[in-house]
Amino acid sequence: xxxxxxxxxxxxxxxxxxxxxxxxxxxxxxxxxxxxxxxxxxxxxxxxxxxxxxxxxxxxxxxxxxxxxxxxxxxxxxxxxxxxxxxxxxxxxxxxxxxxxxxxxxxxxxxxxxxxxxxxxxxxxxxxxxxxxxxxxxxxxxxxxxxxxxxxxxxxxxxxxxxxxxxxxxxxxxxxxxxxxxxxxxxxxxxxxxxxxxxxxxxxxxxxxxxxxxxxxxxxxxxxxxxxxxxxxxxxxxxxxxxxxxxxxxxxxxxxxxxxxxxxxxxxxxxxxxxxxxxxxxxxxxxxxxxxxxxxxxxxxxxxxxxxxxxxxxxxxxxxxxxxxxxxxxxxxxxxxxxxxxxxxxxxxxxxxxxxxxxxxxxxxxxxxxxxxxxxxxxxxxxxxxxxxxxxxxxxxxxxxxxxxxxxxxxxxxxxxxxxxxxxxxxxxxxxxxxxxxxxxxxxxxxxxxxxxxxxxxxxxxxxxxxxxxxxxxxxxxxxxxxxxxxxxxxxxxxxxxxxxxxxxxxxxxxxxxxxxxxxxxxxxxxxxxxxxxxxxxxxxxxxxxxxxxxxxxxxxxxxxxxxxxxxxxxxxxxxxxxxxxxxxxxxxxxxxxxx
Numbered sequence: 001x002x003x004x005x006x007x008x009x010x011x012x013x014x015x016x017x018x019x020x021x022x023x024x025x026x027x028x029x030x031x032x033x034x035x036x037x038x039x040x041x042x043x044x045x046x047x048x049x050x051x052x053x054x055x056x057x058x059x060x061x062x063x064x065x066x067x068x069x070x071x072x073x074x075x076x077x078x079x080x081x082x083x084x085x086x087x088x089x090x091x092x093x094x095x096x097x098x099x100x101x102x103x104x105x106x107x108x109x110x111x112x113x114x115x116x117x118x119x120x121x122x123x124x125x126x127x128x129x130x131x132x133x134x135x136x137x138x139x140x141x142x143x144x145x146x147x148x149x150x151x152x153x154x155x156x157x158x159x160x161x162x163x164x165x166x167x168x169x170x171x172x173x174x175x176x177x178x179x180x181x182x183x184x185x186x187x188x189x190x191x192x193x194x195x196x197x198x199x200x201x202x203x204x205x206x207x208x209x210x211x212x213x214x215x216x217x218x219x220x221x222x223x224x225x226x227x228x229x230x231x232x233x234x235x236x237x238x239x240x241x242x243x244x245x246x247x248x249x250x251x252x253x254x255x256x257x258x259x260x261x262x263x264x265x266x267x268x269x270x271x272x273x274x275x276x277x278x279x280x281x282x283x284x285x286x287x288x289x290x291x292x293x294x295x296x297x298x299x300x301x302x303x304x305x306x307x308x309x310x311x312x313x314x315x316x317x318x319x320x321x322x323x324x325x326x327x328x329x330x331x332x333x334x335x336x337x338x339x340x341x342x343x344x345x346x347x348x349x350x351x352x353x354x355x356x357x358x359x360x361x362x363x364x365x366x367x368x369x370x371x372x373x374x375x376x377x378x379x380x381x382x383x384x385x386x387x388x389x390x391x392x393x394x395x396x397x398x399x400x401x402x403x404x405x406x407x408x409x410x411x412x413x414x415x416x417x418x419x420x421x422x423x424x425x426x427x428x429x430x431x432x433x434x435x436x437x438x439x440x441x442x443x444x445x446x447x448x449x450x451x452x453x454x455x456x457x458x459x460x461x462x463x464x465x466x467x468x469x470x471x472x473x474x475x476x477x478x479x480x481x482x483x484x485x486x487x488x489x490x491x492x493x494x495x496x497x498x499x500x501x502x503x504x505x506x507x508x509x510x511x512x513x514x515x516x517x518x519x520x521x522x523x524x525x526x527x528x529x530x531x532x533x534x535x536x537x538x539x540x541x542x543x544x545x546x547x548x549x550x551x552x553x554x555x556x557x558x559x560x561x562x563x564x565x566x567x568x569x570x571x572x573x574x575x576x577x578x579x580x581x582x583x584x585x586x587x588x589x590x591x592x593x594x595x596x
Contacts, residue, residue: 020122022130027137035490036138039096042497043142047088051149054084078153083245085146085153086167090241093139093171094203097179100138102195103489104131105186105283114283115290124283128276132183139175143168163248166261167241173268174237178203180275187282192489193399205354207238213361233260240264331418331426335400336433359441373454375537382532385442386467386525390474392438394499396431397478398491401588405486411592420585428475428581439467458544458559459535465566466524466531469573473524474499476580483587521552522569531562 030036055077105128108114117127150164182199211232233239240261326333362381363372371377404410413423446463449455481494503523521527534549548555549562557565 018126019130019133020126022117022122022127023134026130026134030134030138039138040142040145043092044145046092047085047146047149050084050088051081054081079249081153082150082164083249085150086164086171087241087245089143089146090167090171090174090237093143093175094178095200096139096142097136097175098182098199098203099196099489099493100135101132101179101182102186102192102199104135104183105279105286106192106195109187109286109290112290114287118284118287118291124280124287127283128183128280132179132276136175136179140172143171160248163244166244169265170237170241170244170261173265173272176272177268177275180272180279184275184279184282187279187286192487193395193403193492196489196492197395201351201354207236209354209358211236211239212358215365230260234264234267237264237268329422329426329429331423332430332433335427335430372449373537375533378449378455378536379529379532381445382442382463382528383525385438385445386470386528389435389438389442390470390499390525392435393431393471393474394478394492394495396434397475398482398495399488400427400431400479401482402485402488402491405592406488414589414592420588423588424479424581424585427479431475431478432471439471442467454536454540455532456535456540456542456547458547459531462531462535462562462566463528465563465570466527469527469570470524472577473573473580476577476584480580480584480587483584484591486591521565522572524569524573526552527566527569 105114108117108127114127118124178199181202182195185195185198188195214232233243244261366372366377401410404413418426443460443463446455446460450457450460477498478491478495481498482488482491485491485494521530530549530551534547539547544559547559549557549559551557551562551565
């Protein structure tokens with residue numbers, strides 16, 4: 001009797017009843033993959049760069065004084081460094097959780113092994129929790145890498161242990177919720193890119209969209225917002241961590257809002273438990289569907305589950321309609337006319353709805369506050385459109401070829417009479433056609449406010465150059481990084497890492513070494529910001545000869561000099577784009593078949 005009780009207590013303490021052998025299997029597989037070691041290296045490098053930049057800025061801005069004064073400044077430096085570390089790992093860890101868990105269950109569905117797992121003694125709870133905790137363990141290791149740095153910096157003084165503990169707890173609960181959302185969506189589709197996009201979109205809507213809409217409604221109706229601020233502090237980790245950070249930096253005692261983080265963590269845990277419970281129930285349904293069906297698509301149809309349509313036999317389909325002739329490139333036609341099932345149509349309409357809602361809300365608030373004529377507002381809108389367009393091109397470009405490999409249609413495409421250049425050109429034109437509405441919104445915004453008089457007419461012509469640079473380099477790099485990996489998630493991560501490297505890390509290193517920021521002038525987004533900053537506000541009514549543009553390398557540049565700089569950077573970007581496209585054309589017939 002005592003032995004049985006001891007064994008039961010040992011199993012409960014070991015958590016094997018919760019994770020099962022799935023946890024051990026995932027750890028063994030992930031320990032042999034180089035991507036996780038690379039992830040830790042890149043994470044540590046980025047964290048070190050951010051801390052070094054902040055330290056250099058604080059050392060340069062601190063005024064000379066006695067050693068006692070310099071010692072007192074160390075406490076202020078410790079506050080800002082610890083705040084940077086906490087916020088860095090808070091944001092990065094959530095994104096990593098949504099990305100790493102995107103293929104946890106979809107991979108089992110794709111390989112048709114989920115039904116086989118259900119025939120073993122492993123329960124659906126152990127499948128879900130084993131997948132979840134095995135991936136979260138890697139994120140916890142990343143957070144643990146910053147603990148020695150936090151402990152050393154805290155020696156400077158000014159930071160209490162309560163802030164460190166609260167920041168780590170808030171980060172862990174936010175990561176758990178992000179991972180729960182991602183693993184829940186992994187039951188609905190087999191594409192990792194779509195799962196990550198949906199999970200990140202849901203998080204952005206929860207943490208940014210709902211508070212923004214609420215703030216707009218409160219300002220519009222002149223309602224008090226104290227109760228809503230308290231509500232968001234309990235449910236929004238950004239509000240809670242911001243309140244704690246403000247209390248720590250200002251040195252004020254903990255208020256009711258900033259001291260509510262334990263209740264916030266409990267609410268986040270409750271939301272994660274609800275999502276994981278739903279996922280556990282649905283895993284069994286998907287597994288049973290996979291066992292009883294011979295189809296390869298057994299994922300959950302979240303929004304059309306009430307429809308029970310029997311599959312149509314190929315001999316019973318109606319092919320008596322007229323044959324449509326394709327004009328132009330067949331690859332472009334294929335990219336634009338790709339069939340959409342009900343789930344894809346729903347998600348596209350839902351994404352367009354929320355995007356339109358956010359745009360209408362942003363314009364409404366800015367018009368109501370009379371902010372639209374200010375330079376900062378116009379620069380923010382143009383940069384936001386460029387970032388959204390760049391993100392869309394990265395998403396479409398990095399998945400254009402790898403998605404064909406994963407669908408096993410790439411070998412069939414290569415057997416057609418089309419050569420490599422025709423395939424690449426068709427892919428690029430198809431992606432441009434799909435992203436065209438975003439660029440029309442950008443130039444439509446500039447054209448409308450140019451007619452109003454808020455923007456100088458020259459801006460709409462100057463913006464064509466940085467937009468062309470951004471489109472060419474983003475699209476060509478996406479096609480290149482999609483031409484040789486076998487998985488979409490790998491191609492997407494490589495594309496994002498490339499632009500983070502050339503757009504952030506490399507300019508920072510060069511800027512620190514040369515004590516200047518001229519390297520940022522090559523960034524098309526920075527160029528667009530410079531153009532809009534010098535074409536709005538008081539500059540909107542000037543003549544062409546009176547326009548001046550403040551570049552990081554030299555201020556008060558004339559219009560002719562600005563056009564010359566833009567064309568030089570455009571030529572460089574076009575040359576790099578041609579190189580990426582040529583390499584992508586060469587790589588098309590390598591790694592033809594998908595990964596096993």
